Amino acid sequence: MQNLTLGHGAGGRLTAELIESIIGTGFSSGPGGDREDCALLPEGLAVTIDSFTVTPRSFPGGDIGSLAMCGSVNDLSMRGVRPMYMAMGVVAEEGFSGEELENIMRSAASVCRELGISLVTGDTKVMPKGQVDGLLITTCALGRPETDRTLGASNLRPGDAILLTTSPGRHGASIAAARYNLKTASLFSDCAPLWNLVEPLLSFGSLRCMRDCTRGGVGTVMCEWSEQASLGIDIEEKLIPRNDDVHSVCDLLGFDPLYLACEGCAAVAVAPEDTEKTLVVLRSNPLGKEAALIGYVTAEHPGMVGMRTLAGGKRLVDMPVGEMLPRIC
């Protein structure tokens, strides 16, 4: 394969290729080898792992500590797994501020406390200056599935409703705003653990699958679902919950909110007859108060996602490719 560029880490098509070429070197994926973020293992266990690095480390609405916990918690939650145990690796650069590290760990611990998760093992490394950019955190979360069913895109059927739990893009827009010095006093990352939000949905037999829309955003999740299920998805732009600050940042930098990272926004697919019931449950939690039906699965155009735009036109939603870069003008 070609040498790695930052585009391979951006969550789109290149990341998918990178993962395939890693697995292709001779690994057996074993049980749970269905390319989901969280693996369902025998004997009622499930596991996920994720590494976190973010610039800046602290941003409106969170920091790398809360991000590292929420990321792994949400990967488990989306497959109906109650997060119970956490293992954490911390790689820090020589000279890293002890006070900052404590603050970051405090923020990580508060996420674990909120959900009754124990930190059971971990590892720390300090690297010579310049060999790591500040701080790198890896979290591995373990839990037990609270449903007998395997949630995943292969459950999708034509007619299923696609719901979104909140307005997309707030994490990506907050980071971009901080990185490019844009002042947006009312914009906060959506970084939040989603277990309590989605747990009540697990009793619904009509629940097909859930995904947190992290790197690559809502657009990427829709594309992956339609490809994995070999079905089409049609969404309506006017139904997608909208955050004006996110749109302002996107207008300035030339980004599309559909592809901006979220850290507390999930896509949920349910059988159409349970749409209302699901929305009521989601909206009863503050994290889901903006939850909305945004579209449907269709047997038309398998593998492709269409969107009716605000203007009334129709466009294709494709996977983003490479690093999102601010445009020239």
Place this chain on the structure above:
Amino acid sequence: MRRSGYDPETLSEALKATIDRPLTFMEVCGTHTVSIFRQGLRSMFPEQLRLISGPGCPVCVTSQGEIDAALRLAAKDDIVMATYGDMLRVPGSSGSLQEQRALGANVRVVTSAAEALDIAVRNPERETVFLGVGFETTAPATAVVLEQAMRADIRNFSVLCLHKAVPPALRTLACDPELAIDGFLLPGHVSVILGVEPYRFLADEMHIACSIAGFEADDILLGLLDLVRQVRTDRPDVRSMYPRAVRPEGNPLARESMDRVFGRTDREWRGLGVIPLSGFDLQGEWSQFDALERFGVSVTHAPPPPGCACGDILRGRLDPPECPLFGKTCTPASPVGPCMVSGEGSCAAWYRYNKGGNAQCRI
């Protein structure tokens, strides 16, 4: 989003009711190209309207030789290359800035010329080179920053000045008999600076309808409707359908700053060849900030990648899917030509919003 007060679907109906023969318009600006796709506007056009994409993506019209010069500069030791993000992935004759960064070159993404100057001020032990790319949108910012650098006597800052002027390129396109353009949808951002008059020759001398448009769906449809009306009444004009941002006189302060700092020179555009007096360059006392001069690098003509049709696409002679490389060897993941690289390039937009150019009819 609706800022003009008109409903896009009503405008689309009006466009269909007004057009009375096949017309070819060109949207000059890459931001328009992307906005049209992102909002699915093509599905709202009348069949008789053909809209071709023009050379309005600054990344795309940067010539191969200019990109090679940027790569040679970035490869030098102790240079920080500060660049707008979308220049990172443009392939030169060998490699791109992104690849050089992966190999250790100090390439930083900035969103303004001021940020580049800031890097120079904070790193006095190193030379910072700003890759000055763009039209009359970004050129004034470069001019203002150079004036600051001159006043503050900042000696470790220089600019690879590749800025280009839009009106001379429009003249070249308007004169192309193969294109037979009936109207230009003129760029909103560039016109904020230029105002209306610099385009006047298009209507008066060349009898081409011109309408300046904003970037929301209603702005674009309103601009197109205005073009159709100008053609129907046979009264070509230059009209601003974007009055909330574009004043008739433009921004005289920004133009004055550009006039103080930049000279004009003939410059090569990818696809359009050398266009007389279309380049902004650093002359006289300003040449001390010219990165080419400071580091002894020159821009030489280099051929475009073999088989790449970016040139014909930028001229509007081909639609992206008509390029033999499109969607095959040239994709956003491994672009051959710059139109597939930039977020605002026609090929990338066609690819992204049409799944390789053939999905529009299926969704």
